[in-house]
Structures are given as C-alpha cells and as structure tokens.
Amino acid sequence: MDVENSQYFLSQQFAVHTQGARCVDVNNNVLISGSTDKTVKIYSFIDNKYEMISDVNFFDDYVYSVKVNLKGDGFFVGSKDTHIYVLDITGSPSTTLSGHTGPVCSFSQIDNDTLVSGSWDGTARIWDLREGKEVRKFEGHSHAVTVLGVMHLDLLVTGSQDKNLNFFRISTGEKIRTVKEAHTDIIRQIAFIEDVGFLSASNDELLKLWTFDGDLMQQLTGHTAFVFTCACLSFGKYVSGSDDQSIKIWNDSTNIQSILHPGTVWSVTVNNRNHDIITACSDGSVRVFTTDPSRKAPAIEIEDFEKNATVSNAKGPQGLPPDELAKLPDVSQLNQFQGKKEGELKIFKNGGVPEAYSWKQAEQRWEKIGEVLSTIPKKTYHGDEFFAAGDYDYIFDVEDDSGFTKSIPFNEGDNPMEAAEKYCAREGISRANIEQIRQFLMKNTKYHQNQGNQKKPQQNIYAQQQVQQQNKSSIYFPLNQFQYYEQKNLEGLKKKVLEFNEALKAENHPLHLVEKQVIYFNTMIDMLEKTNMYHTSRLNYNEMEVFTVKLINWPKQYMLPIFDLFRIFALHPQSDALFSGVDSGLHYFTVICGGLMSEENNDVTKNVILKILVNLFNQTSGRYGIYKHHKFIIECIQRLRDNQNANLQTTLATLMFNISAEYINNQNHSVDAVTAYVNEIIFLIQKEKNAENLLKYLIACGNFALKSANTAKPLIKIGLSFYQPQINDAKINECLNDLKSIL
Numbered sequence: 044m045d046v047e048n049s050q051y052f053l054s055q056q057f058a059v060h061t062q063g064a065r066c067v068d069v070n071n072n073v074l075i076s077g078s079t080d081k082t083v084k085i086y087s088f089i090d091n092k093y094e095m096i097s098d099v100n101f102f103d104d105y106v107y108s109v110k111v112n113l114k115g116d117g118f119f120v121g122s123k124d125t126h127i128y129v130l131d132i133t134g135s136p137s138t139t140l141s142g143h144t145g146p147v148c149s150f151s152q153i154d155n156d157t158l159v160s161g162s163w164d165g166t167a168r169i170w171d172l173r174e175g176k177e178v179r180k181f182e183g184h185s186h187a188v189t190v191l192g193v194m195h196l197d198l199l200v201t202g203s204q205d206k207n208l209n210f211f212r213i214s215t216g217e218k219i220r221t222v223k224e225a226h227t228d229i230i231r232q233i234a235f236i237e238d239v240g241f242l243s244a245s246n247d248e249l250l251k252l253w254t255f256d257g258d259l260m261q262q263l264t265g266h267t268a269f270v271f272t273c274a275c276l277s278f279g280k281y282v283s284g285s286d287d288q289s290i291k292i293w294n295d296s297t298n299i300q301s302i303l304h305p306g307t308v309w310s311v312t313v314n315n316r317n318h319d320i321i322t323a324c325s326d327g328s329v330r331v332f333t334t335d336p337s338r339k340a341p342a343i344e345i346e347d348f349e350k351n352a353t354v355s356n357a358k359g360p361q362g363l364p365p366d367e368l369a370k371l372p373d374v375s376q377l378n379q380f381q382g383k384k385e386g387e388l389k390i391f392k393n394g395g396v397p398e399a400y401s402w403k404q405a406e407q408r409w410e411k412i413g414e415v416l417s418t419i420p421k422k423t424y425h426g427d428e429f430f431a432a433g434d435y436d437y438i439f440d441v442e443d444d445s446g447f448t449k450s451i452p453f454n455e456g457d458n459p460m461e462a463a464e465k466y467c468a469r470e471g472i473s474r475a476n477i478e479q480i481r482q483f484l485m486k487n488t489k490y491h492q493n494q495g496n497q498k499k500p501q502q503n504i505y506a507q508q509q510v511q512q513q514n515k516s517s518i519y520f521p522l523n524q525f526q527y528y529e530q531k532n533l534e535g536l537k538k539k540v541l542e543f544n545e546a547l548k549a550e551n552h553p554l555h556l557v558e559k560q561v562i563y564f565n566t567m568i569d570m571l572e573k574t575n576m577y578h579t580s581r582l583n584y585n586e587m588e589v590f591t592v593k594l595i596n597w598p599k600q601y602m603l604p605i606f607d608l609f610r611i612f613a614l615h616p617q618s619d620a621l622f623s624g625v626d627s628g629l630h631y632f633t634v635i636c637g638g639l640m641s642e643e644n645n646d647v648t649k650n651v652i653l654k655i656l657v658n659l660f661n662q663t664s665g666r667y668g669i670y671k672h673h674k675f676i677i678e679c680i681q682r683l684r685d686n687q688n689a690n691l692q693t694t695l696a697t698l699m700f701n702i703s704a705e706y707i708n709n710q711n712h713s714v715d716a717v718t719a720y721v722n723e724i725i726f727l728i729q730k731e732k733n734a735e736n737l738l739k740y741l742i743a744c745g746n747f748a749l750k751s752a753n754t755a756k757p758l759i760k761i762g763l764s765f766y767q768p769q770i771n772d773a774k775i776n777e778c779l780n781d782l783k784s785i786l
Contacts, residue, residue, distance in 0.1 A: 049334035064323035071115025077106030099134035121147025124623025153192035161188035202230030284308030303352035459484035520745030523707035613658035622664035696736035703743035725762035
C-alpha cells in the first residue's frame with residue numbers, strides 16, 4: 044500500500060487493560076500488548092480486523108516490554124520482576140529467561156534463535172533461545188537500556204539514561220564506538236530504518252535519524268514532551284509517540300499528521316503487511332489506525348475518541364494553569380465564535396472553570412460537553428505503612444535511581460509537604476529530597492489553585508488511628524499497618540556464617556563459599572547494614588547467587604544464621620524479586636515452611652523462620668506469595684499453635700495480625716483461606732494469656748469481620764460468643780467490647 048500521502052484515521056479500539064497499556068508489538072498479523080495491570084493480551088488479524096484471542100494473566104508484576112517472535116508463532120514478555128517469559132502462540136509459558144537484575148524494558152530479535160534484551164539493571168544481554176541461556180552481557184550503561192540488534196551487520200546499538208549511543212559487535216561483545224551526548228536526555232527507544240540506519244527517541248522531545256556508523260542525518264522536532272517510542276512506516280516515513288499525548292507521523296523531518304490521544308502514548312508499532320499503526324496508551328487502551336477507508340471506525344466512535352482526546356489534552360496532567368486559563372474566551376462570548384465543522388471542539392471559561400463545547404453544524408450552535416477541570420477520576424492505591432489504601436486523585440509513578448517504580452498517592456487538599464515527608468520516610472531516602480518532591484506535587488496537581496480551600500493536613504498513621512478513635516464507632520478496626528522485625532546484628536551473623544563456611548570447606552562440601560563468593564557475601568552484609576541506602580542499593584547477579592543458590596541450600600545444622608539473613612534481606616526492596624515470577628517464590632516458601640515443620644529445628648530456629656514470613660509483608664511480591672501459598676502457611680500455623688515457647692507465640696500473633704492487615708487491602712483470599720485463618724485465630728485466642736498477643740488476635744478478628752461479613756463475621760461471632768478473657772486488662776476489655784459491637 045502506498046502510504047506516502049495517505050491520512051491515518053481510527054480503525055479499532057480495545058479498552059482491555061485496567062491500567063496503562065505500556066507496550067505493544069505486531070508481526071505476521073499477530074499483535075500483543077502489555078500493561079501495568081500485570082497482563083498481556085494477544086490479538087489476531089482476522090477478516091480484515093483485529094480480534095483479541097487470549098488474555099494472559101499469570102504475571103505477578105508490571106509488564107514493560109513485549110515482542111512477537113520472528114516466526115509469528117510466539118512471544119517474549121519482559122516484566123518488572125526481572126524475568127523474560129517465552130510464550131507460545133496461545134500465551135502459555137514455555138520457558139523463562141533469568142539473568143537480569145532489574146525490570147526488562149526492551150527487546151530486539153536478531154534471528155530465529157537469538158534475542159537481545161535491555162533492562163533497568165544497566166545491561167543488554169544476548170540469549171540463545173534454543174538453549175534458554177544467556178550468551179553475552181553488555182555493561183557500561185546507566186539504568187534503563189534500549190536495544191537494537193542488526194544481524195547482517197553483526198551490530199548491536201544501545202541507548203540509555205546516560206544519553207549515549209553505544210555500538211557493539213554481537214559476535215565478540217567488542218565495543219566499536221560511542222556517540223557521547225547523542226541526546227540531551229534519556230534515550231527511550233531505537234528503531235530500525237531499513238537501508239538507512241536507525242531512529243532514536245528521547246526525553247529531550249526529539250527524534251534523531253542516524254547511520255549505523257553513528258553519523259547524525261536528521262533531527263525531527265515537534266513533540267512538546269518526552270518522546271517514548273518510534274517506528275518506521277516506510278522509506279523516509281516514521282511514527283512517534285509521546286507524553287504530549289499524541290502520535291506524530293513524519294515524512295523525512297516534516298510532521299505531516301498528528302493524532303491526539305486521551306493519555307500518554309507509551310508505545311507504537313507498525314504492521315508491515317498493511318502499514319497499520321497500533322498504539323498503547325496510558326488510558327489502558329490499544330488503538331489501531333489505518334489508511335484503508337473500508338476499515339475506518341464508525342463516525343460516532345471517531346468523534347467520541349477525538350472529543351475525549353481533546354478534553355484530556357486540555358486538562359493536561361495538572362489542569363490549566365492560571366495564565367493559560369486567563370487566555371480562554373469567556374462563555375458569554377460563545378455566540379461570537381463560529382464553528383467550522385461538525386464536532387469541532389473549543390474551550391471557554393465559565394466563572395474561572397474551563398468548559399469544553401462541541402459545534403453542532405446543523406443547528407449552528409455550541410453544545411457543552413463538560414467541565415475540563417471536573418472531578419479527577421479516582422485511582423486505587425493498595426496502601427502501605429505510610430499511605431492508607433483507597434482511592435486517590437493522583438498516583439504518581441516515579442522511576443527512581445534504583446530502577447524501580449515507586450508510587451506517591453495524593454488527594455486534592457492533601458498537604459504536599461506531609462506527603463513528601465511520608466514518601467522519604469517510606470523509601471528510606473534523605474530528607475534533603477523533601478522540598479523537591481513537595482514542589483513536584485504542587486506543580487503536578489491543582490494544589491496551587493486550592494490553597495485557599497485546603498483540607499487539614501493528614502497526620503501520620505498513628506495519629507490517624509487516634510482520629511479514627513475519636514470519630515468512628517469502631518475504636519480499633521480496621522488497622523492495616525504491618526509490623527516487622529527490623530533489629531539486626533549483622534557483624535555477629537557474618538562471623539557465624541563464615542565460621543560455618545569453614546566447617547563446610549573442611550568437609551569439602553560442594554556448597555561451601557569459595558574466596559570470591561565470600562567477597563560477594565560480604566558485599567551483601569555491607570548493603571544490608573546501610574538501611575538509608577536501601578532505595579538504591581542492589582546486588583548484582585553473582586552476588587545474589589551466593590544467597591539464592593548456595594546459602595539457602597546449606598545443610599540444616601548450619602541454617603540458623605542463613606534464616607536470620609533471609610529475615611533481614613526480606614526488608615530490602617531487592618528481596619521482592621525472589622517472590623516474583625510464575626510460581627511466586629515457591630522454592631523459598633518450600634524452604635521456609637519446611638524449616639517450620641521440621642522436627643530437627645529447635646524453637647529458636649523456628650522463631651527466626653517465622654519472622655521471615657512476618658517481614659515478607661514489607662514487599663508486594665512477598666505479600667502476594669503468602670496469599671498464593673496460603674495452604675502452606677495455614678499448615679505451619681496448625682503445627683505451631685500448641686508450641687509453648689513464648690517468643691515463638693509472640694511472632695505467631697504478629698504473623699496473624701499481618702495476614703489480617705493484608706486482607707484489609709486485598710480481599711481476594713478464597714473462602715477456604717479466610718475460614719482457615721479465622722478458625723486458627725479463634726483457637727489461639729482461647730489459649731492466649733499474653734495481653735499484647737491477645738490484642739493482636741482480637742484486632743485481626745475485627746479486620747476480618749469488617750471485610751468478610753459473609754464468611755469471617757459469623758465464624759467469629761459464634762467462636763467468641765462465650766469467650767471470657769483470662770487477662771484482666773483495660774485495653775483487652777475495650778477491644779473485645781469494640782469487636783462485639785461490630786459483630
């Protein structure tokens with residue numbers, strides 16, 4: 044099809060993702076999209092249109108990159124959990140490629156048996172797909188790496204946050220050249236341009252065309268925000284997508300068409316069979332644009348899409364600032380403006396509020412669509428120890444220096460200073476960052492418009508509980524702030540591990556640490572000591588292997604300090620990767636639960652192991668792993684509930700409390716799981732004589748009762764109907780009365 048002078052228009056829309064559509068790819072009329080909703084969708088071009096044929100939802104973390112393989116009979120999926128999943132044409136996983144230590148954000152397949160990947164760990168890697176193994180690693184980048192492999196030139200081109208373009212020999216790994224400061228900001232994507240070279244997209248709002256020798260040929264200027272994505276349409280013709288909520292179509296360096304979207308365009312791809320453009324948008328939709336008039340979407344659908352896009356762009360990320368608002372015509376001037384075509388949109392101000400109007404050609408009048416700055420759609424946040432679970436006006440995703448996305452929830456009327464303080468406290472970063480974060484929140488919300496009508500600042504989690512006690516009929520429930528075991532003696536732990544390693548070495552045991560691995564172990568200890576650097580510190584692949592391959596598999600008699608190391612590591616963000624993936628850390632839960640049920644372990648060891656489970660609630664994947672493997676957890680609780688060790692019983696009470704707190708945020712537990720947990724709590728209440736432990740169990744009952752009226756509430760009501768505490772304690776009596784009142 045000749046696309047040189049053809050205009051693109053909307054053909055199809057798929058509102059299939061519940062969060063932003065982050066990536067999309069097409070090949071041989073097979074299409075795949077991925078999202079931060081932790082799913083991918085597969086589509087096929089059938090009878091002149093795309094149809095979704097599969098919903099793949101086994102992932103445990105965000106999907107950042109997708110690729111249809113060269114044969115068109117399978118897929119590659121890159122996840123925040125650091126893994127590459129190889130899927131067959133139905134979406135079923137056939138294998139997993141492991142090696143990256145950060146989210147996988149970029150793919151380039153150079154032949155049927157070879158894949159190149161880029162990651163937030165600052166590396167590009169080549170994989171042998173026949174063997175499922177890593178062949179070569181390319182280092183020397185800064186954070187997220189985008190890749191392009193060209194087999195016939197034996198060439199790999201990479202770009203990253205260091206703004207440089209790097210050129211390597213695929214066959215040897217040799218770096219050929221570097222173009223320093225190829226862009227003035229992060230390089231987001233590199234796209235192959237046949238017979239020419241490649242196109243690069245950057246946060247500096249530019250696209251640049253390069254030869255494979257690294258010579259700059261053209262610069263494409265027109266976007267007004269970060270350019271995240273680009274692709275080739277035909278010789279001399281390209282398409283790009285941006286945070287300015289548009290795609291732009293280029294003929295050489297001239298922008299010949301722009302198509303607004305209702306949100307950020309994260310990814311674009313081109314179907315080379317029919318030159319369709321497919322986009323992945325932050326509103327959760329995948330859209331197809333075509334030059335074929337027979338496949339044009341109905342006029343009413345196109346009109347609705349254009350209206351939504353226009354209104355969304357008028358809103359912008361923070362609404363119209365006062366100076367832009369002042370430039371708008373007043374609604375009293377409505378009749379002074381003549382529309383030119385049906386559906387034309389125009390913004391007027393009405394009492395300081397921007398309003399969108401659509402032109403009705405037949406009636407020669409403007410029709411109000413709605414307020415541009417109307418209520419912001421709420422977004423749901425899962426909650427953590429500093430920010431309560433619930434709906435928020437904004438959830439800002441921040442890619443920090445550790446290469447992970449961190450969220451800041453914020454409501455109109457909240458105090459930006461307090462939100463910034465909470466964020467710094469949660470991430471363990473310096474308070475010197477507070478002012479920068481406060482300014483960001485003020486700039487990207489309507490705070491500057493609402494200061495005169497501001498709510499009272501939110502208090503910390505403990506103060507919130509006091510306010511709750513004053514203003515709600517329930518004093519103690521719900522309470523969803525997790526408790527952890529954070530104390531550590533890393534020097535003593537290190538000494539004991541090295542002592543045991545010498546014993547294993549003397550036995551010539553295959554799992555003893557060699558000299559280099561001892562250095563890697565010491566690196567892990569040093570990292571865990573520096574709590575204030577948890578947000579950026581990470582172990583590399585070899586350092587992680589010391590823990591995941593060797594230490595965790597030591598003989599049982601040497602495992603006590605290893606379990607304690609696991610407990611401490613569970614509080615570090617990198618531990619989240621252990622429980623990501625298809626099986627949600629099944630191997631580690633087998634080790635943990637096996638240790639708890641082993642008759643060979645004494646109570647001290649079992650108490651340390653139980654504390655690992657408590658601390659797993661600190662990470663998203665850890666919490667999900669406990670949810671997914673609840674049958675193991677329940678079996679462990681049943682084995683331990685009659686244990687007479689006081690310390691172990693205190694840890695068990697803390698675990699049950701954390702399970703109930705997680706249920707406040709995630710009510711997906713099966714009826715069987717809720718029933719089992721509640722029955723165990725009721726059993727433990729009847730025998731508990733420690734006031735602190737008993738209070739935790741009673742609060743756990745309240746949490747379950749509030750969120751599971753049909754399952755937990757009746758069980759608790761019956762189980763506690765004749766209960767009389769064995770402890771005369773004012774708090775216990777108050778909490779018990781409070782619990783009975785909600786039952």
